[in-house]
Amino acid sequence: MLRAARRGDDRVWTARVGDPHLRWSGGGDASLSDVGSEVDSPGGQFTLDLDLAAGQRHDLVLELGEWPMWDDSLPVPSDTWARTERAWSDAVPDLDDTVAAHDARQAYAVLRGMTSADGGMVAAATTSLPERSEAGRNYDYRYAWIRDQCFAGQAVAAAGQHPLLDEAVRFVGARLHEDGPKLKPAYTVDGGPVPDQRTLELPGCPGGFDRLDRDGRQAAEIAVAAIAARWNEPDAGIWELDDWAWTHSRLICAAGLRRIVAVATDAAREREWTELADTILAHTTAHALHPEGHWQRALDEPGLDAALLLPAVRGLLPADDPRTRATLHAYGAQLTGDHYAYRFRHDERPLEEAEGAFLLCGFVMAPAEHHQGREVEAHRWFERDRDACGAAGLYSExxxxxxxxxxxxxxxxxxxxxxxxxxxxxxxxPGPPS
Incomplete structure (x- = not known):
């Protein structure tokens, strides 16, 4: 509610909206209705009628902040727009080397806006929006997931080296320095602990070049040491379910080890990290390869999972490896429909009744098909997912x-x-299968 609203001699409105103050220029002819008689009593709403001819423009500028937040000079709209455009141009790269540059820039801009000054990127800007209506427990995604920071860093590395990659590396590296093998799945955007769950009385509603500095290299070595010590332990997996011997967790660690070998500082580390990757891959092959030749969800869970496509996409195995091809074929046959992809099968219900199609999984299917050289199919997957957004171009889970x-x-x-x-x-x- 507006409080203490006044129009000055310069025809500029000032008021309070709770604690913040506002200044509104360009609306000098507006009227204010339902204002209380007291200076600090809550007011109603501004009403302004504008009659503009074709091609004519009229700028309205609203400023919000703590008092005193401004001097006597008013902002010049054209200058403010120019500064804003320059700032976004500096912050968001052109991404002209992608197949959908406009949408890729849109996605990058969203990630930029969701990243804090400390480099932590919130998983989503909202809380408690249900995945399914009447589903019960909802989630607060306004925290920084290490998984998502890695996805963002890998995305920017694939599109070119930009500051967002450095911020992701800096944030994850700092958490590794602080927590080491006890790295948590999520943190606050400034690197603090996520508070415990609590019940609210609210209804809800229905690739790249090495950019590691000294601290970054040390953080990578901490991560490698944590993998060496803990890769065979149960964990909650990429989807944060019950602790289990998830296949993806082991394979993605092996994939990461094979990639980090490229920046090993000496031959001994290169051998050690390569041997660790080979050990993890051999053990997982012996215990989590389905009799039909594809990866299975866990050592004692024979089902399929979209996450099993990621290790090959990230370079663990070549495109023509039988395990890679069998997993992609089985997943496509059992967990997709009409070019929509699902994480895993919950029960005997049809896939679309158990949960919604996971957009992340569709965006994984596209590079998985590209990896096999099937470009038409890869673009079908990409375009299906690219279209599954709202009018503002924003994607949900x-x-x-x-x-x-x-x-x-x-x-x-x-x-x-x-x-x-x-x-x-x-x-x-795509290169030829190796």
Whole structure:
């Protein structure tokens, strides 16, 4: 509610809206209705009628902040627009080397806006928006997930080296220095601990070049040491479920080890990290390869999971490896429909009744098909997912194909990260299977 609203001799309105103050210029002819008689009593609303001819413009400038927040000079709208455009041009790269540069820039801009000054990127800007109506427990995604920071860093690396990559590396590296092998799945955006869960009385609603500095290299070595000590322990997996021997967790560690070998500082570390990757891969192959030749969800869970496509996409195995091809074929046959992809099968219900299609999974299918050299199919997956957004171009976690609507909190950082990552990948010609 407006309080203490006044129009000055310069025809500029000032008022309070709770604690913040506002100044509104360009609306000098507005009227204010339902204002209380007391100076500090709450007021109603501004009303302004404008009659503009074709091509004519009229600038309205609203400033919000703590008092005193401004001097006597008023902002010049054209100058403010120019500064804003320059700032965004500096912050968001052109991404012209992607197959959908406009949408990739949009996704990058969303990620930029969701990243704090400390480098922590919130998983989504909202809280408690349900993935399914009447589903019960909802989630607060206004925290920084290490998983999503990695997705964002990999996306920016795929599209070119930009400051957002450095911030992701800096944030994750700092957490590794602080917590080492006890790295947590999520933190506050300034690196603090996530508070415990609590019940609220609210209803809700229905690739790249090495950019590691000294601290970054030390953080990578801390991560390698943590993998060496803990890779065989149960964990909650990429989807944060019950602790289990998840196959993806082991394979993605091996994939990361093979990539980090490229920046090893000496031959001994290169051998050590390569041997560790080989050990993890051999053990997982012996215990988590389905009799039909594809990876299975966990050592004692024979089902499929979209996450099993990621290690090959991240370079663990070549495109023509039988395990890679069998996993992609089985996943496509069992967990996708009409070019919508799902994480895993919950029960005997049809996939779309158990949960919405996961947009992240669709954006993984595209590079997985690209990896195999099937470019038409890769672009089909990309375009299907690219279209599953709202009018503002924002993606949520899930897409309900029955109701044709987004589900869950938004904008979902990991999906916005995979979008430009995939766009950059599809712009490159896939090499022959190695």
């Amino acid at each position: 899930e897409y309900d194909i029955a109701q044709r609507q987004l589900g869950g909190n938004l904008p979902q950082a990991c999906v916005h990260a995979l979008m430009p990552d995939t766009a950059a990948t599809l712009a490159r010609t």
